[in-house]
Amino acid sequence: MDEAGARALMERVSATEPPPSRVDIGLARQRGRTLARRRRWALAGAPLLATAAVAALVAGIGAIAGGGGEPQIPPAPLTRSVPHPFNPLAPYAAFGWLPKGLPRNVNSPGSTRAELQLMVGSQATGQFTLTVWAGGTCNLDAAQARAYLRRHVHPLLNCAQDAGMSWSDTLSRPAPAIGGRPGFWFGGQALAWEYARHAWAMLYVSRWGTPVGPATTLKVAAHVRFAATAKPVVKFPFQLTGLPASWRMTSVAAWRATASGLLATTSNELGSTNAVGRVDGPPTGTIGQIVITPGKGRCPFFGGSSQRVDLGGVTAIVTDFPGSGAPPYQGLCIPETDGLHVQFLEFPEPGHAGFAFGGVIGVFKHHLRLLGPNPANWTTRPIG
Numbered sequence: 001m002d003e004a005g006a007r008a009l010m011e012r013v014s015a016t017e018p019p020p021s022r023v024d025i026g027l028a029r030q031r032g033r034t035l036a037r038r039r040r041w042a043l044a045g046a047p048l049l050a051t052a053a054v055a056a057l058v059a060g061i062g063a064i065a066g067g068g069g070e071p072q073i074p075p076a077p078l079t080r081s082v083p084h085p086f087n088p089l090a091p092y093a094a095f096g097w098l099p100k101g102l103p104r105n106v107n108s109p110g111s112t113r114a115e116l117q118l119m120v121g122s123q124a125t126g127q128f129t130l131t132v133w134a135g136g137t138c139n140l141d142a143a144q145a146r147a148y149l150r151r152h153v154h155p156l157l158n159c160a161q162d163a164g165m166s167w168s169d170t171l172s173r174p175a176p177a178i179g180g181r182p183g184f185w186f187g188g189q190a191l192a193w194e195y196a197r198h199a200w201a202m203l204y205v206s207r208w209g210t211p212v213g214p215a216t217t218l219k220v221a222a223h224v225r226f227a228a229t230a231k232p233v234v235k236f237p238f239q240l241t242g243l244p245a246s247w248r249m250t251s252v253a254a255w256r257a258t259a260s261g262l263l264a265t266t267s268n269e270l271g272s273t274n275a276v277g278r279v280d281g282p283p284t285g286t287i288g289q290i291v292i293t294p295g296k297g298r299c300p301f302f303g304g305s306s307q308r309v310d311l312g313g314v315t316a317i318v319t320d321f322p323g324s325g326a327p328p329y330q331g332l333c334i335p336e337t338d339g340l341h342v343q344f345l346e347f348p349e350p351g352h353a354g355f356a357f358g359g360v361i362g363v364f365k366h367h368l369r370l371l372g373p374n375p376a377n378w379t380t381r382p383i384g
Helices: 003-015 025-031 141-152 214-222 359-364
Strands: 113-122 126-133 156-162 165-170 174-177 181-186 190-196 199-206 239-242 246-250 254-257 261-264 275-278 287-294 306-310 315-321 327-336 340-346 368-370
Touching: 141 174, 141 181, 174 190, 174 214, 181 214, 190 214, 199 214, 239 287, 315 359, 327 359, 340 359, 340 368, 359 368
Parallel strands: none
Antiparallel strands: 113 126, 126 199, 156 165, 174 181, 181 190, 190 199, 239 368, 246 275, 254 261, 275 287, 287 340, 306 315, 315 327, 327 340
16 A cells, blocks of 8 residues: 555544444444544554463452452442542452353453443353443433433433543433442443442443343442542553653553453554543643553554654654644654564644654653563553
């Protein structure tokens, strides 16, 4: 493909909705309208992930994974008040009871300061996708939803995180109470409930062949634990140092539970990203699409927009993107260094010329610390 064709493809991909999930079309529908602003860079090739013992048993109070020497998350005390925002590095919710025989391969497709997603199981035995929103993220409370249904009006539950990210669906009918809190069915067998005032959770369940029964869905929902952990537990193979004190990890693309803990990986899907920026800042002025994974991967090269740069013996490909109406931004990609494949973007702050850290080269040389391919050396503090 020539440069013009490649550019056209990237522009077309960046302007379209995320592709349907490889796992379930219902989940794709849920996530299809989220994180549109981050679809800036079509990642070239799927980076190789480190092999690890699969040991993700989701059980117990406040545990993401437990039993048999597997990774544990210490419980935090339950509280009547729900934090807003969440800490993407400290999963706020966890599964409790799950059906016998269900694969315990827990992972998170994505986590932001307003939303946490957890997934466990498989399409063959039943797949359970839990989405939990921080307090005040959604537009209704349960009393309003019940009032609409009494008038035979199906209310729209809209959980909008900001102008570029939202999830919404129409509540169909009341469901039995979940842990004493009001529940509602929608979209067939999907279940939503207000787990605390002005704070909602949603459980989507699917299985090939015979559907999972509503009684099972209700039991799984009733055993979801909230305030699962109070401190960061997701581990990263990098650390960004020397950033402004107001900057935080604003989203985590994906993590999976392994014998080495909750390891940040990447789903390599558009719309999922590791990103760092100001807590109250705009979507620009961030370091985003941070994909740093063990192994070697491919890097895109686009004619005059890309150049090979020697960074102290490490060859990187640096690309200047025009921004398509937004301020230009930069990308850096290294096929392999210190056992890791490295890709990330830097977006300029609005109203400022240039980049806050001297562009992606400045980020790599002065702010990015790579921790190698061994998860034992990774950190739960990606901003140091």
